[in-house]
Amino acid sequence: TSAGTARALWTQLRHEGAASPSDEEAIADQASLDHAEIYGRNIESFIGTVKIPVGVVGPLRLNGLNAHGDYYVPLATTEAALVASYGRGAEVTAQAGGITTAMIGEGVLRTPAFVFRNMLEAGMFINWIAGAVDQLKASAEATTRHGKLITIEPFMDSDTVFLICRYTTGDAAGQxxxxxxxxxxxxxxxxxxxxxxxxxxxxxxxxxxxxxxYLGLHMGRGRKVTASIELPDALIRKYLHVEPEAMLAYGRVAALGSTLSGQLGAQAHYANGLAAFYIATGQDAACVAESAVGFTRAERREGGIFFSVTMPNIVVGSVGGGTGLPSQAAALGIMGLKGEGNDLHGAICRD
Structure with a gap:
């Protein structure tokens, strides 16, 4: 991919009446063309870039097992008020001393499937798999310097066998x-x-x-994280402009609504923040479909409300995918997470 091939595609588009010179100017700006070779590693038929506004939230104060301190979080979105909303959350949680965080599980899943003539053959295959785990792990791990196959769990349905293979993937999302x-x-x-x-x-x-x-909800896929904080009533009133009892009342109705409508988990809309963060930092945005599953909990505590969030399918990395693109690498740099072997990245992923 080069600037020349991009220009050639624009010539074709204009010739066929599919694009105007102003369209080309907006998408194929010089900065994009200067990095055509880099962008071309992530896309075919490259013609430029689409610009999405980026805002920053923070400082977001974390009190993790490994990551401590204040962080600025870039979010790319076209939804007005999204960054302001998360900004209020960062402000009030910082005033309350910060958010306690932990990573409580890790493992990207792949599930190869095998179809046999009958149930007996499927059962015999599972028996063989149980005795060949070491060889299977060695074969898989020979393809990567960073990935480790940590478990293989058979799942049988009559004549069909799925192998639930769970991997750790280092600094990469690892798909x-x-x-x-x-x-x-x-x-x-x-x-x-x-x-x-x-x-x-x-x-x-x-x-x-x-x-x-449901598999991801219970087993986790990617990184399973949990976070919690206790907000005093006074801070809720001052920064969120709502009475604490009204928040709790809404939480009860929202939990009921989640149950009655058959949602996986119980939460408002994790997808908003996740999509903005994934796009800003070069993650695979389609993973929001699984990442935006989890549970938000709110309980009355003395003088305040305890909030917790558990999300079992966070698929993120600081290397690979789109993380090396110019703007996305810069966004990771704002968080101190750019590149491989970053100690801060490891700490935050563990938290």
Whole structure:
């Protein structure tokens, strides 16, 4: 990909009446064309970039097991008032001493699937898998310097077997990493299993990749995080302009609404903040479909309200994907998370 190929595509678009010179000027600005080769690593038929407003929230005060201090968080969105809303949250939580955070689980899932002639063959295959775990792990991990296959859990449905493969992925979100590793695992199975499947698939659509699922809700996919804070009544009134009892009353109705409508989890809309953060920092924005699942809890405590949030499917990284693009790398830099082997990144991911 080069600036020349982008210009050639714009010539074609104008010739066919699909674009105007002003369209080209807005999308194919010089700064974008100067980095055409970099952008081209993440997209085909590159013609430029779309500009999304970026705001910053903070300081956001964290009291994690490993990460402590104040952080500024970039958010890219076209939704007016979103950054202001999160800004109020950052302000009131900082005044209350900060948010307690922890990462309580980790593992990106891939679930290869194998179809057999009958239930007996499927059961025999699972028995063989149980004795070949070390070899399967070695095959998968030979494809990556950073990924580790930590568990393999069979799930059987009559003549079909899914293998729930859970990986740690270092500083990367790891979606492609675990796909390549699982392909190697499947190749080892094909070459060595005494019970040959009729069909095999690297991903059987069981893992919950970019989908809200009960599996992700309970097992987690990516990083499972939890956070909590206790806000005094006086701060709620001063910064959020609402009576604490009204907040609690709404929380009860919202929890009922989540249950009656069959939502996965109970929360208002994590997707707003996650989408803005994922876009700003070069994450895979489609992962919001699974990441925006979780539970928000509010309980009366003496003199205030205790709030907690648990999110089991946070799929993020500081390397790979779009994290190396110019603006996205700069956004990660604002947080102190740019690049591989960053001690702060490791601390925050653990928190």
């Amino acid at each position: 492609n990493m675990v796909t390549v590793a699982t392909e190697a695992l499947c190749a080892y199975i094909a070459a060595n299993t005494p019970v040959a499947p009729l069909r095999a698939f690297i991903e059987g659509n069981f893992s919950g990749d970019k989908k809200a699922s």
